[in-house]
Amino acid sequence: xxxxxxxxxxxxxxxxxxxxxxxxxxxxxxxxxxxxxxxxxxxxxxxxxxxxxxxxxxxxxxxxxxxxxxxxxxxxxxxxxxxxxxxxxxxxxxxxxxxxxxxxxxxxxxxxxxxxxxxxxxxxxxxxxxxxxxxxxxxxxxxxxxxxxxxxxxxxxxxxxxxxxxxxxxxxxxxxxxxxxxxxxxxxxxxxxxxxxxxxxxxxxxxxxxxxxxxxxxxxxxxxxxxxxxxxxxxxxxxxxxxxxxxxxxxxxxxxxxxxxxxxxxxxxxxxxxxxxxxxx
Amino acid sequence: xxxxxxxxxxxxxxxxxxxxxxxxxxxxxxxxxxxxxxxxxxxxxxxxxxxxxxxxxxxxxxxxxxxxxxxxxxxxxxxxxxxxxxxxxxxxxxxxxxxxxxxxxxxxxxxxxxxxxxxxxxxxxxxxxxxxxxxxxxxxxxxxxxxxxxxxxxxxxxxxxxxxxxxxxxxxxxxxxxxxxxxxxxxxxxxxxxxxxxxxxxxxxxxxxxxxxxxxxxxxxxxxxxxxxxxxxxxxxxxxxxxxxxxxxxxxxxxxxxxxxxxxxxxxxxxxxxxxxxxxxxxxxxxxxxxxxxxxxxxxxxxxxxxxxxxxxxxxxx
Numbered sequence: 001x002x003x004x005x006x007x008x009x010x011x012x013x014x015x016x017x018x019x020x021x022x023x024x025x026x027x028x029x030x031x032x033x034x035x036x037x038x039x040x041x042x043x044x045x046x047x048x049x050x051x052x053x054x055x056x057x058x059x060x061x062x063x064x065x066x067x068x069x070x071x072x073x074x075x076x077x078x079x080x081x082x083x084x085x086x087x088x089x090x091x092x093x094x095x096x097x098x099x100x101x102x103x104x105x106x107x108x109x110x111x112x113x114x115x116x117x118x119x120x121x122x123x124x125x126x127x128x129x130x131x132x133x134x135x136x137x138x139x140x141x142x143x144x145x146x147x148x149x150x151x152x153x154x155x156x157x158x159x160x161x162x163x164x165x166x167x168x169x170x171x172x173x174x175x176x177x178x179x180x181x182x183x184x185x186x187x188x189x190x191x192x193x194x195x196x197x198x199x200x201x202x203x204x205x206x207x208x209x210x211x212x213x214x215x216x217x218x219x220x221x222x223x224x225x226x227x228x229x230x231x232x233x234x235x236x237x238x239x240x241x242x243x244x245x246x247x248x249x250x251x252x253x254x255x256x257x258x259x260x261x262x263x264x265x266x267x268x269x270x271x272x273x274x275x276x277x278x279x280x281x
Numbered sequence: 282x283x284x285x286x287x288x289x290x291x292x293x294x295x296x297x298x299x300x301x302x303x304x305x306x307x308x309x310x311x312x313x314x315x316x317x318x319x320x321x322x323x324x325x326x327x328x329x330x331x332x333x334x335x336x337x338x339x340x341x342x343x344x345x346x347x348x349x350x351x352x353x354x355x356x357x358x359x360x361x362x363x364x365x366x367x368x369x370x371x372x373x374x375x376x377x378x379x380x381x382x383x384x385x386x387x388x389x390x391x392x393x394x395x396x397x398x399x400x401x402x403x404x405x406x407x408x409x410x411x412x413x414x415x416x417x418x419x420x421x422x423x424x425x426x427x428x429x430x431x432x433x434x435x436x437x438x439x440x441x442x443x444x445x446x447x448x449x450x451x452x453x454x455x456x457x458x459x460x461x462x463x464x465x466x467x468x469x470x471x472x473x474x475x476x477x478x479x480x481x482x483x484x485x486x487x488x489x490x491x492x493x494x495x496x497x498x499x500x501x502x503x504x505x506x507x508x509x510x511x512x513x514x515x516x517x518x519x520x521x522x523x524x525x526x527x528x529x530x531x532x533x534x535x536x537x538x539x540x541x542x543x544x545x546x547x548x549x550x551x552x553x554x555x556x557x558x559x560x561x562x563x564x565x566x567x568x569x570x571x572x573x574x575x576x577x578x579x580x581x582x583x584x585x586x587x588x589x590x591x592x593x594x595x596x597x598x599x
Contacts, residue, residue, distance in 0.1 A: 008436035009390060009398045024389060031386040039374050042415065108370035112431065115334045117359040118387040279336075 025119035032126025033133075036100070040134075050096065051138055054089045055145045058082070061208060062149055072210040075241025082142075082151035083163075083234040084207030087227050089138050090171040091198055094178040097131050098194050101182025105279075114279070124272065128175050135171045139164060154239030163237035166257045170230045173261035176268035183275040206231050206242075206250075223249045226260035233257035286312040286347060286439050286470035287333060293341030294328050294494075302328040304494035305342065310472055310487075312438070315465045317485030318474040319587065325494040326474035327367070330443045333472070334364045347438045360388075363432030363440040367447055369424040370431070373417030377408050377427050380416055384431045402430040406460065422453025429460055433469075440464065442473045446480060458483060478583035488583075490590055498590050505586045512555055513585075514562055516548045517575040524548070527571050534561040552578070 040047045062078040069077040104110050104123070113123055153160035181194065204222050205211075211222035222228060232253030235242040249256055287310035294303040303325045310316040318326045331337040333346050335355040344351045347361040364370075371380045378399050385395030403412045406426045411419060416427055425445065432440055442461065446454040461484055465471055475481050481488050482502045490498040490505070498505060514535065518527055521543055528539045528548055535550045535558055542549075552558035555578055566573055 009385075009394055009401075010388075010435070027389070028387055031383060035372065035375065035383055038379055042374050108366045108368040109372060111331075111334075111336055111366055112364065112370035112384070113387070114336055115359060115362065115364040116384070116387045117356055117389070122387075 021119070025121055025125070028118040028122030029125035029129060031118075032122050033129040034126075036127065036130030037133075047134075050092075050134075051141045054085055054092065054138070054142055057088070058085050058142070058145050058149060061085070065208075069209070071241050072212065073241055076150060078149045079151050079240045080235075080242065081208065082146040082149075083231050083238060083240060084205070085146075086139060086142055086167050086234060087170065087205075087231045088202050088207055089142050090135060090167055090174060090230075091202060091227065093131060093135050093138070093171050094174045094181075094198065095191065095194055096134060097127065097175055097178025098182045098185070099188050099191050100127055100131075101179050102185045102190065103188045105183055105186040106188060110279070120276075124179055124276070127179070128172075131175055131178075132168065132171065135168060139167060151240065152238075155237060159237040159239075163234040166230055166233055166237070166254075169258065169261045170226070173226075173264035173268070176265050176272055179272040180268045180275060183272060201225070201227065211247075220247075223247045226256075226264060229253055229256035229260045284312070285309050285345070286314075287316070287345070287472055289329070289333070289342065289344040291342035292329070292332060292339050292344055294325075294332060294337065295340055302494055303332070303339070306491070306494060307496055308489055310439075310470060312470050313465075313468045314486045315461070315471040315473060315484050317481035317488040318472065318491050319476070319478065319481045319488050319583075320474075320491035321476060321591065324491045326476075326491055327443055328494075329491070330364075330441045330472065330474055334362055334441050335359055336364075360435070361438045363434070363437040365425075365428050365432045365440070365442045365445055367444045369416075369428045371416045371424065371427050374415055376413050377403060377416055377419070377430075378412040380427065381430060381434070384434050388434050390434075398434060402433060406430040407456075420453065421449050422456045425449060425453060425457055426460060429457070429464075433464070436467075437469070439470045439472065442471060444474055444476065446475070446477070454480075478587055482583050490587065492591050498586075502583060503580075505583065506581045512552055512578055513549050513581055514552050514558055515575070515577050515579060516562065516566070516573050518546045518548070519572045519574050521546050523571045526569060527566065530565040530569055530571070531562060534558065534565050546574070551581075 066077040071077050071080045205225040205227040211219040289308040292303050292306045295301050320326050332339045335351050335358050346358045349357040381399035382395050385398045403409045446457050489496045531539045531548050531550050535552050537550045539550045
């Protein structure tokens with residue numbers, strides 16, 4: 001240890017005015033996004049495993065189960081499956097968000113962040129931006145996988161991009177669910193619970209099979225599952241095989257795929273903010 | 282504005298469950314001093330630090346840090362404090378250097394200044410060689426030093442250390458002590474909580490003894506020790522069998538209650554007239570033919586002060 005005195009590298013700056021505050025909020029958020037990116041750089045194997053897991057599912061469902069599956073209205077099961085797997089990939093993202101938020105909340109590093117003169121939104125904003133980046137990457141990997149197993153978009157690039165937009169909108173809504181659950185749990189040990197719960201949510205939708213084949217009441221739940229709305233809408237926009245709908249929810253998949261995520265975000269965003277504030281009581 | 286670095290007046294805090302953590306705590310810390318908050322587990326030390334560091338809101342009273350009210354101007358307070366909590370508050374995946382750079386950026390230093398500051402702090406806290414390794418691989422003492430460095434990014438006016446050596450081995454502990462002393466020499470105001478009396482005695486210029494959410498005594502370590510009353514005479518015997526007889530003699534010579542510790546064969550009693558009492562004790566022991574290994578006059582330890590103070594409170598409450 002040397003004996004040089006510690007001199008402050010800068011005078012405390014008071015950021016006043018809305019423009020300055022917004023600028024710092026963005027800068028702070030970016031600093032924390034970079035923190036998440038640095039985590040990936042230090043643990044690339046985790047990122048790669050996370051990206052390859054849904055690819056494995058595509059191969060499993062597409063080639064092992066696929067032979068048995070009858071697509072409603074006819075067509076390739078793998079083409080039917082891909083929109084479901086895109087949406088499932090977005091749902092798996094909840095695990096990433098949950099694990100990161102719960103880990104931070106269980107450690108004193110959250111206290112340090114909260115004792116710094118940074119924007120209080122930055123912790124969540126930085127996390128959110130990193131997770132969205134991750135999901136874009138995951139979606140790209142899945143699209144390449146889809147192309148390799150015979151999935152195509154049949155309605156033009158514009159509608160395909162709109163479908164991607166709906167998927168990311170779903171991911172954005174689930175971001176707040178993940179943040180909320182992470183702040184409630186405050187311990188990454190509950191990650192297993194989240195990982196398990198993802199499955200019934202995924203299967204209780206139109207991701208893998210036509211809800212019409214399920215017992216009546218279960219089929220109804222599956223029809224109204226927010227996941228089904230996004231999947232139905234993306235099937236429509238990609239022009240991949242689906243079914244003739246029949247239910248009101250299936251007929252209006254595209255507006256529902258916009259409304260459901262907005263509703264989820266409208267519920268879980270304020271809940272998350274309240275939870276975060278409650279840390280100071 | 283006040284001329285105190287930390288000022289708390291009648292601070293109250295009650296948690297949701299109904300437990301009263303702080304019950305009218307008063308505290309005044311002069312700039313450039315090291316102040317110890319000493320108390321048992323659950324006394325309210327951590328709650329106090331968390332309120333002063335703007336992590337918790339207070340329910341009653343008021344508190345100022347570096348001249349700013351913690352409730353009304355938390356942002357101004359945050360620009361002037363550093364916090365080192367009970368557990369290392371660093372990112373364990375990132376390297377020491379990445380951690381310090383990140384915290385520098387969050388203090389709104391420009392990229393290059395943050396990088397320079399990170400290097401400076403690594404050097405200063407003896408972590409230069411470990412700078413590129415993930416913080417999760419550091420030893421306990423190193424991690425705590427990284428934590429201290431992170432608290433010193435802006436060379437804050439006030440540094441809060443909440444039990445900075447809990448869970449450290451003796452080597453790690455002395456490393457942290459050395460660091461805190463050096464920071465204090467530089468003029469940083471340090472508010473330190475600890476349940477180790479030795480730590481408070483070694484580091485703090487003034488000590489507030491906290492019990493059940495209030496300050497029950499305050500002063501320099503010496504003042505607290507004299508407050509207990511007198512100096513003490515310690516006698517260590519060779520033969521433990523002679524302890525009862527020696528205790529009677531000691532009690533007669535000093536006229537006070539004698540504490541006996543059979544494990545160390547030690548007797549201890551308070552004395553008023555130091556030298557006269559010492560001569561009296563030596564004579565009495567010699568007359569009875571009791572062989573002593575050691576006889577000494579000493580100041581009371583903070584342990585004794587502490588037990589004395591908290592015992593009084595316990596009796597009051599009973």
